[in-house]
Amino acid sequence: MYGLFSVCGIELEYMIVSKDGLGVLPVSDQLLKAAAGEITQCFEHGAVGWSNELVLHVIELKTNGPAKEISGLDTQFAENIAKINAILSGSGGMLMPTAMHPFMNPDTDMHLWNHGDKEIYETYNRIFNCKGHGWSNLQSTHINLPFATDEEFGRLHAAIRVLLPLIPALAASSPFREGEHTGWLDTRIITYRNNQKKIPFITGQVIPEPCFSWEAYEKGILEPMYRDIAPYDPECILQEEWLNSRGAIARFDRRAIEIRLMDIQECPKADMAAVSLITETLKKLISGGWSTYSSQKEADQAFLVDLMNKCAKDARNVDIENPAYLSLLNIEGKVTAAELLLELAERMPENAPYKAEAVKLCSIDSLAERIMSQTGNRPSVGRLREVYGELAECLAENRFFQP
Known part of the structure; x- marks a missing residue:
């Protein structure tokens, strides 16, 4: 059993695409077979594990068990990305970063994982029809x-509820869907929010309800969710904690909270900079150095949801004027999301891992804005291929995208 901040687990999801044209390449099963010698759902390579996801064009990399520290994790992930790219190269493929493929068509490009323990995926598909951006x-x-x-x-x-609304401002990387700018810099969150609208309580308002004990969480979130899906899931295949699709979910089975709201960045170094900023800010909130536990519990749900939506739309270009909310972060007066994030990064302890990278990340535009600075609002598919090809190079070289 691990106490607060004694360990950390990180999961990174990447799309597999063709080098020639960046089309979706559904070969995660063949990738895992090449690595493990047989088709499998997981493969361990040193400190990093590889695993399949719902669809055949996505692979997940994760810390192989809880990591005692995050320092150096970007290098370990980068080494595994290089190994994966070397394997995929044989079939003309590579990994591509960012939270959404800019021009894929899920109706034609989506292929479910179809090996081994696939009952969960088939049940999701039966209930929700997984041919859509929200699943693939x-x-x-x-x-x-x-x-x-x-x-x-x-x-x-x-503390997580307080910080969640700012994560889209920090990490937005999904401005395009099916070749068009959606008007949102974090289109992934908006898509995610409506992903299971047949049973809306599964996602709720994305910001989790104010439940601060195991019992309150069971009664307020898990039991209503299981009740709502039961008519569609009589065999109870999906009635587990991981069904919860809020932006942060309690995993009592492993005594952890999983923050799921963050768009993946262009390289592991950028991801770990964001992870470190989030973790160090949560530490400070929980320590009571900025605000009390009781005041954090009173954070207004409606305001948190509204701020998350504004940050999903405009990332760092959001004015934050709510004194009650800002006081939780020891901020006075009106600030922009950009100013607030930079202040939080600069407040990180000098010995915090990835502090310099976190300050850099918060000193430049969000990745979505950097992408759009190169594409404009109405790019051709050809231009999207050029820019996202550069992003794939950033991933392969573990470096920031700096147009």
Whole structure:
């Protein structure tokens, strides 16, 4: 059992595309077979594990068990990305970053994982029809943070709720869908929000409800969710904690909260910079150095949801004027999301991992804005191929995208 911030688990999702044209390449099963010698759902390579996802064109890389520190994880992920790219090269493929493929057509490009334990995927497909962007075109970075007691769960959940709305401002990387700018810089979150609208309580308002104990969470979130899906899932295949699709979900089975709201960035170095900023800010919130636990629990749900939506649309170009909210982060007066993120990065302890990279990340535009600075609002597919090809190079070389 791990206490607060004693370990961390990171998951990175990447799309597999063709080098020639960046078309979706559904070969994750063949990738895993080439690595493991047989078709499998997971493969361990040192400190990093590879695993399949719902669809055959996505692969997940994750820390191979809880990591005691995140320093150096970007290098370990980068080494595995290089190994994967070397394998994929034989079939003309490579990994591509960002949270959404800019021009894929899910109606024709989506292929479900069809090996081994596929009952869960088939059940999702039967209930929700997975031919859509919400199932086949949403790549994210997940952060798993532990808690050892009910008290630690409450404090961690309260702090995460405060910080969640700012994550789209920090990490937006999905401005395009089917070749068009959607008007949102974080299209992934908007797509994700409507992904399971047949049973809306599964996602809720994305910002989780104010539940600060295991019992309150069970009664307020898990039990209603299981009840709502039961008519569609009589065999109880999906009635597990991971069915919860909020932006952060409690995993009592492994005593952790999984933050799922973050668009994946252009390279592991950028992802780990964002992870470190989020983690260090949560540490400060929980320490009580900026605000009390009781005041964090009172954070207004409607305001948090509204701020998340504004940040998903305009990323760092959002004015934040709510004194009650800003006081939780020890900020006075009106600020933009960009100013707030940079302040949080500069407040990180000098010995915090990836501090310099976090300050850099918060000193430039969001990745979505950097992409659009090169594409404009109405790019051709050819121009999207050029820019996203450059992003794939950034991933392969583990470097920031700086137009």
